[in-house]
Amino acid sequence: MASLFDPIQIGDIALANRIVMAPLTRNRSPGAVPNTLNVTYYEQRASAGLLITEATAITHQGQGYADVPGLYSKEALDGWKKVTDAVHKAGGKVVVQMWHVGRISHTDLQPNNGKPVSSSAIRAKSKTYLVNEDGTGSFAETSEPRALELSEIPGIIEDYRKAARAAIDAGFDGVEIHAANGYLIDQFLRSDINQRTDQYGGSIENRARFLFEVVDVITKEIGAGRTGIRISPVTPANDASDPQPQPLFTYVVEGLAKYSLSYIHIIEGATGGPRDFQQGEKPFDYKALRTAYEQAGGKAAWMVNNGYDRQEAIDAVEQGRADLVAFGKPFIANPDLVERLKENAPLNTPDQATFYGGGAKGYTDYPALEQVA
Numbered sequence: 116m117a118s119l120f121d122p123i124q125i126g127d128i129a130l131a132n133r134i135v136m137a138p139l140t141r142n143r144s145p146g147a148v149p150n151t152l153n154v155t156y157y158e159q160r161a162s163a164g165l166l167i168t169e170a171t172a173i174t175h176q177g178q179g180y181a182d183v184p185g186l187y188s189k190e191a192l193d194g195w196k197k198v199t200d201a202v203h204k205a206g207g208k209v210v211v212q213m214w215h216v217g218r219i220s221h222t223d224l225q226p227n228n229g230k231p232v233s234s235s236a237i238r239a240k241s242k243t244y245l246v247n248e249d250g251t252g253s254f255a256e257t258s259e260p261r262a263l264e265l266s267e268i269p270g271i272i273e274d275y276r277k278a279a280r281a282a283i284d285a286g287f288d289g290v291e292i293h294a295a296n297g298y299l300i301d302q303f304l305r306s307d308i309n310q311r312t313d314q315y316g317g318s319i320e321n322r323a324r325f326l327f328e329v330v331d332v333i334t335k336e337i338g339a340g341r342t343g344i345r346i347s348p349v350t351p352a353n354d355a356s357d358p359q360p361q362p363l364f365t366y367v368v369e370g371l372a373k374y375s376l377s378y379i380h381i382i383e384g385a386t387g388g389p390r391d392f393q394q395g396e397k398p399f400d401y402k403a404l405r406t407a408y409e410q411a412g413g414k415a416a417w418m419v420n421n422g423y424d425r426q427e428a429i430d431a432v433e434q435g436r437a438d439l440v441a442f443g444k445p446f447i448a449n450p451d452l453v454e455r456l457k458e459n460a461p462l463n464t465p466d467q468a469t470f471y472g473g474g475a476k477g478y479t480d481y482p483a484l485e486q487v488a
């Protein structure tokens with residue numbers, strides 16, 4: 116019987132334990148360039164079995180929030196190299212979450228202040244984060260997108276390939292494809308967003324086509340054993356919805372089973388909300404999803420996320436419902452979360468007011484156990 120604290124091999128990546136730092140947007144990389152503060156933040160948390168970086172834009176067009184990092188400029192890649200070096204020196208493993216926001220963006224953040232792109236020209240009822248001229252941050256309504264032309268799609272697939280190669284060259288142990296939370300890939304998957312009438316719209320097969328073209332090009336470029344993917348079958352995040360998530364995501368995982376991926380990362384329920392959140396007529400069956408994946412030949416590690424506490428995480432692994440558990444907010448406030456979970460020690464409380472934007476306060480100043488006199 117496996118334990119949360121056991122090592123595990125996930126594809127090409129060997130982990131010291133099964134506790135994962137979930138991707139956490141923190142808006143502390145001005146100019147989309149990782150900086151020394153970011154290095155300290157990730158280094159402090161390197162005892163995690165696996166660090167998944169904050170969502171990181173594959174291109175300027177894929178950028179949707181102020182001060183999030185990118186994977187597309189030399190300065191950014193040099194900055195990430197400092198992060199991966201520091202994490203490795205501290206004995207950790209780190210993958211970068213590759214992000215194209217699609218319509219969850221604002222004209223202020225887009226190349227030439229153009230419209231964000233999506234599967235269809237439907238504005239999301241959502242907000243994004245901008246930094247004002249005086250340096251203060253604020254949330255703003257997302258802008259109306261334009262539908263991608265068919266001729267533009269191969270270019271975005273190539274952007275994913277280039278970013279995946281750049282990630283490995285910057286020292287990452289692998290990548291996580293961000294296919295969750297109503298961002299671009301999810302904007303193709305969900306039928307309430309994707310109104311296309313070409314080969315990328317309509318049937319489940321067509322709506323999943325973009326996802327599999329991304330998976331294909333990345334696994335061919337860097338290897339499936341260094342590739343993970345995050346999906347969120349029923350999240351309403353960023354105005355995402357689909358009335359029939361079970362057949363949609365069953366098709367997705369059966370297709371993913373064809374690749375020997377490193378892991379499949381599932382956000383259960385509403386992102387940051389209840390794990391039993393429901394879209395469609397009946398509750399989503401996560402056990403059936405994993406069974407479908409495994410019956411289709413899938414062997415990747417199964418990572419679960421969304422509000423798990425210590426006992427729930429221990430039980431999920433010991434009872435075989437998960438191979439790994441990703442923690443978000445607990446890692447914000449506890450750089451030594453692994454130690455604290457092992458010792459069943461008290462946890463620092465995260466300060467919501469400093470989640471997004473700012474500097475060291477609420478970022479690198481949370482104390483580890485040995486610092487608490």
Ligand SMILES: C=C(C(=O)O)c1ccccc1
Pocket residue numbers: 140170180295296352386
């Ligand atoms: C990348 C994000 C996601 O996946 O939800 C995100 C973006 C902004 C704030 C919180 C989270």
